[in-house]
Amino acid sequence: MSERDTSSPPSQLPEGYQTDTSHPLRSSCKVVKVAYTNEVTGRGVAAVTSISRGTLIEVAECILVPRKDYEDHARHTTFQHYLFHGQDGDMLMALGLGSLFNHNAQPNLDYRVHQPILQVHFYASRDIQKDEELCIFYGGKLWFSDPTQPETCLDLSDDEASFLAGFSPETST
Numbered sequence: 001m002s003e004r005d006t007s008s009p010p011s012q013l014p015e016g017y018q019t020d021t022s023h024p025l026r027s028s029c030k031v032v033k034v035a036y037t038n039e040v041t042g043r044g045v046a047a048v049t050s051i052s053r054g055t056l057i058e059v060a061e062c063i064l065v066p067r068k069d070y071e072d073h074a075r076h077t078t079f080q081h082y083l084f085h086g087q088d089g090d091m092l093m094a095l096g097l098g099s100l101f102n103h104n105a106q107p108n109l110d111y112r113v114h115q116p117i118l119q120v121h122f123y124a125s126r127d128i129q130k131d132e133e134l135c136i137f138y139g140g141k142l143w144f145s146d147p148t149q150p151e152t153c154l155d156l157s158d159d160e161a162s163f164l165a166g167f168s169p170e171t172s173t
């Protein structure tokens, strides 16, 4: 990777964030700011158009985090909250929009982890309206308070429940 030129200021971003419509799937969704998370700049992903149930909306390329790296390092960092379960304790970090889907108890996206090809595929699990936020289900034990699901069990311990995809989704080849 070449060194970044820091002599000139970054080009100004418009309100919200820029949509990368060059990606064929990504033309159906964009990154937006959300107010309900506890992050300084909370982001989420919203539909740009209506999306039909079953549509593949994102293919996230992933970085493999081998089990040992996860246990010795990643699980003790912020990255813990951005990882998907792979096989045998391996984890995957989804690039692109894959790491920006927030949690909802009634998600409108389903996903499948394909470890051999290092991809996570995200599908619309129901018909989705334009401007709806696109969310996945992280599992029953959350490490943050979710305003849409106040009765959820908060798990702030540093254990296996405390990362994205707190349940094991169907992992396929």
Ligand SMILES: C[S@@+](CC[C@H](N)C(=O)[O-])C[C@H]1O[C@@H](n2cnc3c(N)ncnc32)[C@H](O)[C@@H]1O
Binding pocket: 036, 037, 038, 039, 041, 042, 043, 044, 081, 082, 099, 100, 101, 102, 103, 104, 144, 145, 146, 147, 148, 164
């Ligand atoms: C995979 S990231 C999602 C993208 C994140 N909003 C961002 O801007 O980097 C997971 C983090 O988003 C926040 N988050 C996701 N869903 C949430 C929800 N329903 N309520 C509150 N915070 C949420 C939590 O801070 C969590 O650790």
